[in-house]
Amino acid sequence: MEFRKVHGAGNDFVLVTNAEPRDATVWAKTAERLCARRTGVGADGLVISRPAEDDTDVLEVACFNADGSAATMCGNALRCVAWVAYDESSGSTTAMKLRMAGVMHEALVDQAAVWVTAEVGAIQPRVVQTIINGRPTWFDSAHTGTEHVVAVVDDVDAIHAEVVGRVVRHHKNVAPLGTNVNFVQRLGRQALKIRTYERGVEAETLSCGSGAVAAVVVATMRGLVAKREVIVHNRAGEPLTVRPHDDRPNRAAWVGGPVTQTFEGVLA
Numbered sequence: 001m002e003f004r005k006v007h008g009a010g011n012d013f014v015l016v017t018n019a020e021p022r023d024a025t026v027w028a029k030t031a032e033r034l035c036a037r038r039t040g041v042g043a044d045g046l047v048i049s050r051p052a053e054d055d056t057d058v059l060e061v062a063c064f065n066a067d068g069s070a071a072t073m074c075g076n077a078l079r080c081v082a083w084v085a086y087d088e089s090s091g092s093t094t095a096m097k098l099r100m101a102g103v104m105h106e107a108l109v110d111q112a113a114v115w116v117t118a119e120v121g122a123i124q125p126r127v128v129q130t131i132i133n134g135r136p137t138w139f140d141s142a143h144t145g146t147e148h149v150v151a152v153v154d155d156v157d158a159i160h161a162e163v164v165g166r167v168v169r170h171h172k173n174v175a176p177l178g179t180n181v182n183f184v185q186r187l188g189r190q191a192l193k194i195r196t197y198e199r200g201v202e203a204e205t206l207s208c209g210s211g212a213v214a215a216v217v218v219a220t221m222r223g224l225v226a227k228r229e230v231i232v233h234n235r236a237g238e239p240l241t242v243r244p245h246d247d248r249p250n251r252a253a254w255v256g257g258p259v260t261q262t263f264e265g266v267l268a
Ligand SMILES: N[C@H](CCC[C@H](N)C(=O)O)C(=O)O
Pocket: 011, 065, 069, 070, 071, 072, 073, 074, 075, 076, 077, 146, 147, 180, 198, 199, 200, 201, 207, 208, 209, 210, 211
């Protein structure tokens, strides 16, 4: 089976296009095996894409986290799939429709960035509280296709993101689904800095598309950033940009940034 190794702003995936249909449980096991950093290819997730059976204009995308769990939304995986579709069309296809977990997403590829839409659902203030560096800190939840909580802090670099992230991810207030955990620092009216602990990877990742959207949604609600384009700086040093969707500014956002292919291969 041929694959591409692609990362969306540092969030890395093994990407397989047009694979023979397989049971989700088989893909889940395959994800665990391939994503292992030492004994596999190494990735945050496995992404499978193929033209949808009911509409060949739509790409059906499945994403499995490194632990084999299914992701209902992964902004960076969708961005990687859009870039691969663009690449496979030799640059002629720049707009596409992608479906993940039954939800339709738009994608746009231009010279500077690959953009996808994320659906913005309910925001709930103050769902979890924890002590960070001696200070009680609240996390708000924001659903952006998957579960996210966001804490606004003074200095994201001062946080033990994996230690605190793991505690919050397993907190009883977010059980049984758990959550992805984001720490956000305000840099200005249109800039944030973020760190994300990802459920399913069970570690800090270098960037997270749906997490960047969740961070902007929460920061906007709290009046920390303007309701327009916001640059979200991440661990990868490859920022993502989040902006409200023109037609549905309160219900959807675009998230854009770089996509890089690092290699192609054939699985043993
Ligand atoms: N990194 C992804 C999110 C993965 C979500 C996954 N960790 C889960 O909630 O199962 C992104 O770019 O949106």
